[in-house]
Amino acid sequence: MAILKNLKTFKGGIHPAEQKALTEENAFEIMPTPQQIIVPLSQHLGKPAKPLVKKGSEVKTGDILAEQDGFISCPIHSSASGKVLKISTDSNVSGFPKDAIIIQTNDMNESLFLPPLDFDKVTSEEIIERVKVAGIVGQGGAAFPTYVKLTPPKDKQVEVVILNGCECEPYLTRDYRYMVERTEDVVNGLRLIMKALGIKKGAIGIENNKPEAIKKLNDAVKNFPEITIEALKTKYPQGAEKMLIKAVTGKEVAPGKLPFDAGAAIQNIGTAIAIYDAVVKGEPQLTAALTVSGKGIKNPKNLIVKIGTTISDIIEYCGGITEDAVKIVVGGPMMGVAQYDFSAPVMKATSGILVLTSDEVNSHEQTACLRCGMCVDVCPLNLTPTRLARLTQLEKLEEAEELGITVCMECGTCTYTCPASIPLVQWIRLGKQSVQTLQRARQSA
Ligand code: SF4
Ligand code: SF4
Structure with a gap:
């Protein structure tokens, strides 16, 4: 299949055991x-x-x-x-x-x-209002209110809506089941998001370990040339917003900036389904x-x-x-x-x-840092996890701030890789929270 050649991806990352076979063939049960x-x-x-x-x-x-x-x-x-x-x-x-x-x-x-709305006639304002009153939040983990993400600042030039179909975390197969069981609803959910944002281009990024979903979605978008299905290399954390944008559009989201700043709006597969159900079924x-x-x-x-x-x-x-x-x-x-x-x-x-x-689970005893540099090699954001964790332990927060600790997306890639079993992301998360508290104190001073 041509779509599986020249797979797009990002620098760094890891390949943890997928463990998807336990549930990927199990259809949703209510x-x-x-x-x-x-x-x-x-x-x-x-x-x-x-x-x-x-x-x-x-x-x-x-x-x-x-x-x-x-x-x-x-x-x-x-x-x-x-x-x-x-x-x-x-x-x-x-x-x-x-x-x-x-x-x-x-x-x-x-x-x-809620009263169902007509899919073909619903306006951008009606979609956003429906998403707001239906209480929809992003299904990608952060649970950000979706209606806010559908109303970007006027000065941002958003060119493409990307649906995140990577589901790069091991074990999870929920988005995969949505893509194979409710393929057309996923596409129509994306079309509603594009309409809400007034954007003409859509893409669905999927890791290439889900060939059935890629095939079904390619069939479902045949009549919608404005939507492309992007097969991506299977690598963790391919589904992180910045990694997904880089893989699909080639653009970098600068540290501290949002997807809108790189011209992209990201939504999860489950969010597209929730939007479709809220608009078309009134749920x-x-x-x-x-x-x-x-x-x-x-x-x-x-x-x-x-x-x-x-x-x-x-x-x-x-x-x-x-x-x-x-x-x-x-x-x-x-x-x-x-x-x-x-x-x-x-x-x-x-x-x-x-x-x-x-x-x-990793039950190895923690040892001292081996200075192997593996955590640095795999960090998709080019951070120095070992240094950030150490600075947090030493409470050198300003130095950690200078090295970009607040940029860390807490993906856990560094911790997974560390042969010394050092809980790097846990230390970094703690340091990040302390630096953010410091920043808020500075702002209110
Ligand atoms: S948790 Fe943070 S520091 Fe560690 S790999 Fe991910 S982004 Fe980099
Ligand atoms: S991967 Fe672990 S052992 Fe290697 S440099 Fe990073 S913190 Fe040290």
């Missing part, structure tokens, strides 16, 4: 509504939503539980019908407890959706599509679950964990968060739950 859901008020970047319900309120599926509070915020809808038990501070997959609305669900299945963002995988789960699956479903309910639905399971991670193994409390609920941008056994 998990039944659990008896109780825990719906966090903060499932997005920005201010938490403001509750509109109280203890005892009866709600329907699609009811607004909490309203958007400020420009960078999102409304939260009920993913099931039932009764509000309480609003309390509960476990969260981020590792930090957050305010959440707890709902005892019922079997009434009463729903309250607010009520469910999360996720991969449940790892050798430690008895029945690996790709699932559609109601937002607020707990990790423990999902694990039980997948048959439970094996005796040799040692670690549960929400997200992918490279950037995901290890979990200590399985009562934490799934949120809008949750992409996976991994149950890993000891042979799937």
Whole structure:
């Protein structure tokens, strides 16, 4: 296939074991509504939503539980019908407890959706407003409110919308299933995003380890010459925004700049589906599509679950964990968060739950730095991870700032590579947060 020749990519990166075979052939299953859901008020970047319900309120599926509070915020809808038990501070997959609305669900299945809009006649303004009221957030991990990304500053010349179909994290196959099961909806979601932004060119970047998705999408865009399917080299982190833009357009996003500055708007495959469902079916963002995988789960699956479903309910639905399971991670193994409390609920941008056994996790003892330079060679952003981690340990924050610690995208490539098992990204994340606190203090001084 011509599209698989001359594959585009970026400098650096790694090739971790893909581990996709556990679930890539498993079609999405819809998990039944659990008896109780825990719906966090903060499932997005920005201010938490403001509750509109109280203890005892009866709600329907699609009811607004909490309203958007400020420009960078999102409304939260009920993913099931039932009764509000309480609003309390509960476990969260981020590792930090957050305010959440707890709902005892019922079997009434009463729903309250938005009126469907005509795909061919809908205007740019109507798409953006629909995305806003449907509470859609980016599905790529950061959970940035999507309507904000559809309204770039007027001085930015955006030329192309790129859908991120790389799914470069090992194990995860959720985006792949969307691309093969809902191929036309992915393309139509992209067309809606292009219309919202008033952009004529679209592209879908996919790693070449997904030939079936590449083939199906190429067939689906035959009548849309403005959309191209870009087969990319399979390499982590190919799906990071800057790497994707470099691979697809050849343009660099300068440190501290955004994709818009390089003329590109990036959206995830799951976000395109959520936009399509909100516009054409009137569905607010009520469910999360996720991969449940790892050798430690008895029945690996790709699932559609109601937002607020707990990790423990999902694990039980997948048959439970094996005796040799040692670690549960929400997200992918490279950037995901290890979990200590399985009562934490799934949120809008949750992409996976991994149950890993000891042979799937790095259990080597940490040693002193070998000065091998491997972390520097693989960093896609040309940073010096070993130095940044060391400067954080020494609390030399200004020096770390000068070396660009805030630019780090926390991809974990350096940590994965390090033969001394030094938790580089964890140190860098800590240093980055401290430098950002320092920068805010300087600004308010
Ligand atoms: S985590 Fe940061 S420093 Fe490490 S490889 Fe990724 S971008 Fe580079
Ligand atoms: S990869 Fe690890 S051992 Fe090698 S230079 Fe970097 S921190 Fe040191």
